[in-house]
Amino acid sequence: MKAAPEAQRRLLDLQAIDTSLAQLAHRKRTLPELAEIDAVARELSALEDERVRAQVAVDDLDRDISRYEKDIEQVRVRKDRDQQRLEAGGALREIEGLQHELATLNRRQSELEDAELELMEQREAAEQTLNAVLQRLAEAGARRAAAEQRRDEAYAEIAKEQEFKSSARGPLAADLPPDLLSLYDKIREDSGLGAALVRSGRCGGCRIELYGADLARVKAAPADEVVRCEECRRIMVRTPESGL
Known part of the structure; x- marks a missing residue:
């Protein structure tokens, strides 16, 4: 030739x-922000799994506490009813039966309240775990947003340079x-x-x-x-x- x-x-x-x-x-394909975004995305996925588990734990405890609240309320209602009957008077055997049932209900209420208190303490710990995961999720999300912003800024800079180089290449190539x-x-x-x-x-x-x-x-x-x-x-x- x-x-x-x-x-x-x-x-x-x-x-x-x-x-x-x-x-x-090559610079566009290998921006460090791309690797950072991928890493944070994996971290967010894992944290989201943690959040779901932590939320389920809190929800389960809330459901159990609610059940105990209903049981305690039922005991209170029965106690109020028996107390009213006791105060109204009646046969000795009936009064003794009411007194025995009230004592049993008091023990039952105490047991339920102790169990509820233990669950509430567990819920407080579970909520702290959930809040910690939510905090880590927020921090990771902020890091991803910052990395994406840096990536987009780098893309814009690269695109500007590519446009400048390409505009210079066209006339040069056409003249060959x-x-x-x-x-x-x-x-x-x-x-x-x-x-x-x-x-x-x-x-x-x-x-x-x-x-x-x-x-x-x-x-x-x-x-x-x-x-x-x-x-x-x-x-x-x-x-x-x-x-x-």
């Missing part, structure tokens, strides 16, 4: 832009011979680098020094000949600093 030396040298400018665009794309540009793009798509400067007798693509028949071939090639490296197959752009 033939191409004017100046056109070949412009490939280096195009490659510099493409390298910058590739670096920007179509066949040369096509060859360059194909090589770049395969290896990430389509053209490289030969400096001091060394290929700028694979960094291998030219010698022997390969060096003679490159030296003998006309200035308008598009020369490719035998090792990496990239276009070797020759300039006065190539040392040929």
Whole structure:
């Protein structure tokens, strides 16, 4: 393939832009915020499981406490009824029976209240556990929001740089011979680098020094000949600093 030396040298400018665009794309894919957001998302998922378990524990205790409250209230109602009957008087046997039942109800009420108190203490501990999980959820959510904001700011900055580089690439690429540009793009798509400067007798693509028949071939090639490296197959752009 033939191409004017100046056109070949412009490939280096195009490659510099493409390298910058590739670096920007890589930076976008590997932002530290992305890994942080993923890690926090996993943490939030685990914390949400903890929250559900803690909430279930509190709800179960609330249900049990409510049941005890109803039982205690029923005992109180029976006590009030028996006390009224006792105060109304009656046969000795009936009075003795009421007194015995009142004593039994008092013991039952005491047992129920003790059990309820124990449950209320358990509920207080369960609620503290739930509140701690909710606090950790809130903190993790705030960290995720902050990381997402930093990610979005980085995305915006990268997009701005990409737009600037792409706007510079368009006219430069349009000014190159179509066949040369096509060859360059194909090589770049395969290896990430389509053209490289030969400096001091060394290929700028694979960094291998030219010698022997390969060096003679490159030296003998006309200035308008598009020369490719035998090792990496990239276009070797020759300039006065190539040392040929």
